[in-house]
Amino acid sequence: MKHFFSILFVGFLLFLSCKNQEARQPATEITTIEKPFDPATGYGIVIHGGAGTILKENMTPEQEVAYKEVLETSIKAGHAVLENGGTSLEAIQKSINVMEDSPLFNAGKGAVFTNEGKNELDASIMDGASLNVGSIAGVTRVKNPINLAYKVMTNSKHVMFIGAGAEKFAASQSDITLVDPSYFYTERRMNALKRAVEREKVELDHDGDNKTANLEQREDLRSKYGTVGCVALDKHGNLAAGTSTGGMTNKRFGRVGDVPIIGAGTYANNASCAVSATGWGEYFIRGVVSHDIAAMMEYKGVSIEEAAKEVIQNKLTKLGGSGGIIAIDNKGNIAMEFNSAGMYRAHMNAKGDLEIKIYKE
Numbered sequence: 001m002k003h004f005f006s007i008l009f010v011g012f013l014l015f016l017s018c019k020n021q022e023a024r025q026p027a028t029e030i031t032t033i034e035k036p037f038d039p040a041t042g043y044g045i046v047i048h049g050g051a052g053t054i055l056k057e058n059m060t061p062e063q064e065v066a067y068k069e070v071l072e073t074s075i076k077a078g079h080a081v082l083e084n085g086g087t088s089l090e091a092i093q094k095s096i097n098v099m100e101d102s103p104l105f106n107a108g109k110g111a112v113f114t115n116e117g118k119n120e121l122d123a124s125i126m127d128g129a130s131l132n133v134g135s136i137a138g139v140t141r142v143k144n145p146i147n148l149a150y151k152v153m154t155n156s157k158h159v160m161f162i163g164a165g166a167e168k169f170a171a172s173q174s175d176i177t178l179v180d181p182s183y184f185y186t187e188r189r190m191n192a193l194k195r196a197v198e199r200e201k202v203e204l205d206h207d208g209d210n211k212t213a214n215l216e217q218r219e220d221l222r223s224k225y226g227t228v229g230c231v232a233l234d235k236h237g238n239l240a241a242g243t244s245t246g247g248m249t250n251k252r253f254g255r256v257g258d259v260p261i262i263g264a265g266t267y268a269n270n271a272s273c274a275v276s277a278t279g280w281g282e283y284f285i286r287g288v289v290s291h292d293i294a295a296m297m298e299y300k301g302v303s304i305e306e307a308a309k310e311v312i313q314n315k316l317t318k319l320g321g322s323g324g325i326i327a328i329d330n331k332g333n334i335a336m337e338f339n340s341a342g343m344y345r346a347h348m349n350a351k352g353d354l355e356i357k358i359y360k361e
């Protein structure tokens with residue numbers, strides 16, 4: 001009997017404590033728990049086709065349409081890969097290949113000329129899952145430099161090849177297309193080189209604020225940085241970044257810009273984000289721009305937009321550099337930040353919403 005009352009008493013205490021718990025945990029708390037991020041429905045892709053003094057008044061409607069068409073084809077090519085469950089590394093190559101094959105952009109066909117009248121191409125790619133990278137500089141015969149960068153990452157023990165060595169490696173890879181250097185020639189870029197050489201001693205404001213610039217000079221400023229790049233988050237939750245360029249018009253002495261320098265023009269890390277840059281490369285190297293954005297996110301928990309704004313509008317601008325970046329984080333949030341007048345850019349999310357922009361808006 002004594003036992004029976006003890007059990008009854010303990011039971012009563014348990015009942016009271018449960019009641020108390022319920023009172024302290026309102027049902028609303030359960031309903032407000034956020035669903036964990038699902039990359040299968042939150043994947044996305046962002047591309048750029050270069051930044052610069054891209055002002056509406058310096059573009060004809062036909063030029064605008066032509067640029068937008070290539071940007072759309074490019075982003076849709078990468079997006080289709082993601083949609084079908086492909087990797088971000090695959091997607092960025094597909095998107096970049098479209099822009100490399102278009103004469104409109106300073107990458108692959110249509111790349112700018114060196115002082116010696118050559119096209120020397122740079123590219124890099126980074127896998128955010130493994131932090132592995134592949135990079136090439138100063139190649140003259142590789143049709144799609146981004147694909148060779150990928151081969152450096154996946155088929156070699158090294159991360160960066162330059163010039164003749166990079167081309168020897170390219171020749172050993174069965175699916176890398178080699179072309180005659182004349183393939184890269186475009187009259188537009190050759191004229192830009194001739195004008196650059198002619199006016200070498202005339203100081204033009206690099207930002208294009210020079211109101212006395214004539215039409216040709218404006219064209220040069222507008223297309224000064226036409227590098228192409230892509231960042232993507234795939235359905236598996238992996239980030240990747242890639243960038244491809246001809247560098248800067250009239251470059252000399254084997255000049256290498258930010259594009260093949262990991263952390264400067266390209267960076268990807270699943271812990272934070274993927275970044276691809278375009279602009280005056282020397283400043284992007286000095287500012288370690290792409291890695292800085294990722295580091296701010298990883299170490300300080302800053303949002304992608306805040307990190308991109310801080311690095312481009314504050315650090316890079318103070319340094320005297322111009323250009324911009326595209327970035328996507330491991331949740332699919334994006335940033336397209338630049339301090340130049342414009343940047344060719346596009347974004348597409350998992351729902352298929354497409355945004356293509358050129359000017360500041």
Ligand code: ASP
Nearest residue numbers: 225226227247257279281
């Ligand atoms: N960043 C490239 C370079 O300096 C140029 C560009 O963005 O167009 O090589």
